Amino acid sequence: MDISDFKINGQLDFVQKDVSEFRxxxxxxxxxxxxxxxRTYRLMHLNQTVxxxxxxxxxxxxxxxxKMTVREALEKLNDLIDESDPDADFPNMIHAFQTAERARKEYPQHDWLHLTALIHDMGKVMAFYDVPQWAVVGDTxxxxxxWTENIVYRNESFEGNPDGSNPKYNTKYGMYEPNTGLDNLLLSWGHDEYLYNVLKHNKSKLPKQALNIIRFHSFYPWHTFGDYEHLMKPEDEETKNWVLIFNRYDLYTKSTVIPDVDALWPYYQGLIDKYAPGALEW
Structure with missing residues (x-):
């Protein structure tokens, strides 16, 4: 799949408010x-250790x-408001359809991207199994x-995290080798890594690019601010570009415009049947 067919930085003419107001x-x-x-980030940064x-x-x-289908998992998100999100104070399933419909409008021929956008936050179902939101949502x-400079609330919220006083973990490279690559990094636990592994375990037919988008879409310090370059491999740059393409829909479609979910289900059910059918093991 040729990434040159996609716009990494296109016009954001669909944005409902000034870009500077997001995040x-x-x-x-x-x-x-x-x-x-x-408060959510404070708990995350205090408790997320190796x-x-x-x-x-x-x-x-x-x-x-x-065991549940993709649709059943998405419908659970209708009862979830992401406590880490300053831009969306409405159920996560609404955000899923907002994201998917924008990707569909810009790239109607790439149905795998439509489904990726629809399910990208689906790993948040962990919140319904007694997992606190600080271990489910938010930037990774x-x-x-x-901890790098561009982590949200970096200057105050890590106080008390024991890894900060552990010489194995509190240096520039910590427990990693230089240029070890994305696949060898241990990221804070959340919905991205969980859903990535759920889809792999259940042998989803989504392409590798889709799985990488899901896995790293919340890794803002890296894909948006350029942190961790000393740990990256050259091939990770292509993954970053895919994530940045997707990020336009994930971030900038959050608005008060509510899609007609009932009318959209038949189209997206067809994509679910194509790429991730049946009951999945979670």
């Missing part, structure tokens, strides 16, 4: 949404928590090395 993490203790977001991530991987990558970052 506003300024602190305002009188704003309940901003305080909810800051040991915690390994524990989550051991628990969740056994795929023994549930690398554990096992120093």
């Amino acid at each position: 506003d993490y300024t602190i305002d203790d009188k704003d309940p949404v901003k305080e909810r977001v800051r 040991d915690y991530v390994k524990k989550c991987r051991d628990e969740w990558l056994k795929f023994n928590h549930a 970052f690398v554990v096992g090395c120093e």
